Amino acid sequence: MGDYTPEVGAAPVPTSPEKQADSTGIKVSSGVLYHQLRDEPLNIVGGRGSYLLTEDGLEILDATCGAAVSCLGHSDERVHEAILDQLKKIPYCYSMFFTNSAAESLAKLLVDSTGGKMSRAYIVSSGTEAVEAAVKMAIQYFTELPVPEPQRVNFISRKSSYHGNTLGSLAVGHHASRRRIYESLLSKNIHHVPQCYPYRRMNTNESTEQYVARLAQELEDEFQRLGPNTVCAFVAETMPGATLGCVPPLPGYLKALKAVCKRHGALFILDEVMSGMGRTGTLHAWEQENVVPDLQTIAKGLGAGYAPIAGLLINKHVVDTLNKGTGAFVHSQTYQGHPVACAAAYRVQQIIQEDNLLPNVRAMGEYLGQRLHERLDSHPHVGDIRGRGLFWAMEFVQDKETKEPYPPSKAISRTLHATGLKPGHAISVIPGSGGIDGANGDHIILAPPYNTTREEIDLIVDRTVRVIQEVLG
Structure with a gap:
């Protein structure tokens, strides 16, 4: 520096x-x-x-x-060189028809970085697109189960959260000022529970364990209010970013919320667009909580700004369900798996490893x-x-x-x-x-x-x- x-x-x-x-x-x-x-x-x-x-x-x-x-x-000149090298090979190919070596290398690196817990990566161009893909995949997952559950159309997220700026991702989040003028257009199938916010929501006579139990009960109560078998997924930032400001999850918090989801058969989605890819000290923020999500979004630290890139990491059991069903994800983006963006991100991730x-x-x-x-x-x-x-x-x-x-x-x-x-x-x-x-x-x-x-x-x-x-x- x-x-x-x-x-x-x-x-x-x-x-x-x-x-x-x-x-x-x-x-x-x-x-x-x-x-x-x-x-x-x-x-x-x-x-x-x-x-x-x-x-x-x-x-x-x-x-x-x-x-x-x-x-x-x-x-960083090392990333510049990787970008130029990829530009000379192939700058773009359409992922609906083809794959490319840069995307294959990056996806393999990402899957391996989770110890195989996430088995596929879906590479897009922004965190917002990754959240949109996660919501769509969650819905499709329940239509592809051996016994389909099409009634699972509700999502639960958290207040004072941010998950993107398209209509779908804006509805998932709860950024009041960004939502306000678009409320009439936003999905009514998304509901919000309070954040883990010890500074303001934890009572003075309340222990960490008691506060975590209260938050888990608030999620449980929302499942019951909606009807547990109508909930598709719970979505949360592993560590909230710009909207709430860097509040680390309390010990046991994410594990308790995942337990609620598992009890009722809903998916557990973690948004690590801002907190992931090394920002909090491990490549995936959930590693520190020992809580593996069903779907995980990543973006910002993935490509370090050298190209627009983000991704959705998909748990093996979700991939297996789609593979045994239609065998296709009903979604696509023109620039998904973009060769130049993938080459840039792959080199960034190599540098993070090489430079320790x-x-x-x-x-x-x-x-x-x-x-x-x-x-x-x-x-x-x-x-x-x-x-x-x-x-x-x-x-x-x-x-x-x-x-x-x-x-x-x-x-x-x-x-x-x-x-x-x-x-x-x-x-x-x-x-x-x-x-x-x-x-x-x-x-x-x-x-x-x-x-x-x-x-x-x-x-x-x-x-x-x-x-x-x-x-x-």
Whole structure:
């Protein structure tokens, strides 16, 4: 890691269209539909290691790997070479007609990484697509059993969760602000139970075991309310990401929820789009909980941002059921198994192994948590610091004793993010809001690359603390 340094002989930094002027000297407007239409974002023209370079020359410490994506940092030449090599072989072939060696290699690596517990991989282009595929496969599974169960049409997910932005995946999640204007279009077959959220939902006189038992009972009660034999699957992020902010599952929690599903014959689906592929210290976050899902989604750390790629890993018993039934999955995507994306992801996963990065995630994650607690535990407006591996969040409150959140009108998390991007701080953090009830609650996330160092962790924490002090005092 280090400051951005252009390569010798590198091409000159391009000027973006929105900064160019026509012959009259008037700035040319952008053709991009920005997330915030009235705000022109910083234009990134380069990146090396943990740093992003803007066209104005500002070096931004990317303390979150974008959206927990760029797990190797930026511009690893080994991945560039793999991409170029695949481009020369075959850039695209249609998966409905053909397979390709890059997809075969990646799928084999992924299946082997689970010890054979998941027996096939379905490679798509985004976490949202992976969730859509999981929902469809769960429905199809029950139509292909020796004695079909077509009445299983209900899904149970959790509040304050996020599973994607298409209509199907948006319905599975419970991101209030993203759902609000589309509610009339969302499936009514998806129901939500409370999150595992000890900071706010665990009673002061309640033990961990009692709280876990209460959460399991809440899921059981929802099964009973719907009719146990109508529930197709329960869907949960193994460790919640941006919506709730890096809450590790309590010991025994996921095991207790899977037991409810197993008791009633429903599938257990884990969404590891953000928390998986090494982010929490093991390649699959469920390994630390000793809970194997029936279906698992993966994405961000899979390809480290070098190409759009995600996947659905499928448990052997689900594959066997489809194989004994119609022998086909009634679903497809134009770019599934894309050769270039698969080649990039395969090389990324090789590098994670070759460079022994998972132990570094665990060691540096422990150090990051330690430093955050040392610097911020005493801050009057930092209510909770939580995380695992290189996936940490801080939740902010007006009053530490009552845990009263800031009003949404204050936009605390967005202000922290914007302040971080100022030249005086030059750090990018992930802002999150609405985790408490869909409207209230502010947190920020830190998710450095897997090859980060103690020195870089110190720098990340120092800049983050300065940002918090500027905004909250």
